Amino acid sequence: xxxxxxxxxxxxxxxxxxxxxxxxxxxxxxxxxxxxxxxxxxxxxxxxxxxxxxxxxxxxxxxxxxxxxxxxxxxxxxxxxxxxxxxxxxxxxxxxxxxxxxxxxxxxxxxxxxxxxxxxxxxxxx
Amino acid sequence: xxxxxxxxxxxxxxxxxxxxxxxxxxxxxxxxxxxxxxxxxxxxxxxxxxxxxxxxxxxxxxxxxxxxxxxxxxxxxxxxxxxxxxxxxxxxxxxxxxxxxxxxxxxxxxxxxxxxxxxxxxxxxxxxxxxxxxxxxxxxxxxxxxxxxxxxxxxxxxxxxxxxxxxxxxxxxxxxxxxxxxxxxxxxxxxxxxxx
Numbered sequence: 001x002x003x004x005x006x007x008x009x010x011x012x013x014x015x016x017x018x019x020x021x022x023x024x025x026x027x028x029x030x031x032x033x034x035x036x037x038x039x040x041x042x043x044x045x046x047x048x049x050x051x052x053x054x055x056x057x058x059x060x061x062x063x064x065x066x067x068x069x070x071x072x073x074x075x076x077x078x079x080x081x082x083x084x085x086x087x088x089x090x091x092x093x094x095x096x097x098x099x100x101x102x103x104x105x106x107x108x109x110x111x112x113x114x115x116x117x118x119x120x121x122x123x124x125x126x
Numbered sequence: 127x128x129x130x131x132x133x134x135x136x137x138x139x140x141x142x143x144x145x146x147x148x149x150x151x152x153x154x155x156x157x158x159x160x161x162x163x164x165x166x167x168x169x170x171x172x173x174x175x176x177x178x179x180x181x182x183x184x185x186x187x188x189x190x191x192x193x194x195x196x197x198x199x200x201x202x203x204x205x206x207x208x209x210x211x212x213x214x215x216x217x218x219x220x221x222x223x224x225x226x227x228x229x230x231x232x233x234x235x236x237x238x239x240x241x242x243x244x245x246x247x248x249x250x251x252x253x254x255x256x257x258x259x260x261x262x263x264x265x266x267x268x269x270x271x272x273x274x275x276x277x278x279x280x281x282x283x284x285x286x287x288x289x290x291x292x293x294x295x296x297x298x299x300x301x302x303x304x305x306x307x308x309x310x311x312x313x314x315x316x317x318x319x320x321x322x
Binding site: 035036037038039065066067068069071072074075076078080081082100111113114115116117118119120121122123124125126 | 137138139141143144145146147148169172173174175176177198203205206207208209212213214215217231232234235237303304307308310311314315317318321
């Protein structure tokens with residue numbers, strides 16, 4: 001089967017606003033603070049947003065509805081993942097957002113998680 | 127730009143969800159990854175883009191100004207809430223070697239990978255299998271079969287792909303939810319068996 005919508009074709013990156021403008025020139029994060037599946041939402045007692053960049057305000061608006069993963073936030077906003085991570089990291093440090101960290105690497109092979117995944121799949125599709 | 131999705135209820139995770147897990151759905155171009163993720167996801171599949179800068183491959187370019195190319199790599203992914211507190215994300219990951227930078231990020235923290243293969247194009251699966259093995263991600267082979275094609279015997283495929291005896295091989299139809307779920311279940315059982 002051909003699935004012509006598969007997104008693997010490479011395209012020249014020609015964004016309207018260069019990523020380094022949105023991120024105020026900061027380079028991409030190297031650390032592990034935010035992964036693609038870190039869950040993010042707005043903080044209960046977040047500071048005022050008036051002085052924030054429009055991009056950050058839009059991210060906050062998206063996050064205000066509930067929890068989403070970093071990947072989903074990138075998908076909805078259509079910002080590159082690296083840019084979203086920088087903006088979310090800033091917003092988390094600024095007290096605007098709170099995160100639920102993904103499973104620590106040491107726990108990845110945790111029987112409980114695999115069991116939950118298995119039971120969930122069987123319950124829904126078995 | 128309208129950043130806020132229209133139908134809020136199904137867009138956001140349940141409040142009770144505490145833990146996110148990740149399984150990769152990998153394979154060569156047009157093998158059916160997007161179809162598989164669309165079949166299994168509870169949300170319309172989303173696409174993320176990552177901008178990559180690659181060093182030029184020619185050694186004759188000493189100025190260093192034209193030796194870099196910037197490309198955008200897109201990945202589709204979907205979501206499955208599996209219990210009150212656990213959500214599973216399925217990431218469709220391109221299998222070409224030139225995407226290793228994306229693999230660094232996407233493979234980190236993955237429980238395992240489902241490698242979709244097309245029995246008619248087995249040789250195209252080698253680069254992605256190399257990547258999965260390079261990153262030490264345990265995997266299961268899912269042969270994406272369609273009714274209108276002659277079947278290849280599992281043994282033939284195992285041999286062609288040079289699989290270890292313990293690597294599971296399962297048939298699936300990426301368009302069918304039960305069949306696709308069964309492939310994921312086979313992978314998770316294999317991951318469990320590795321703990322024993």
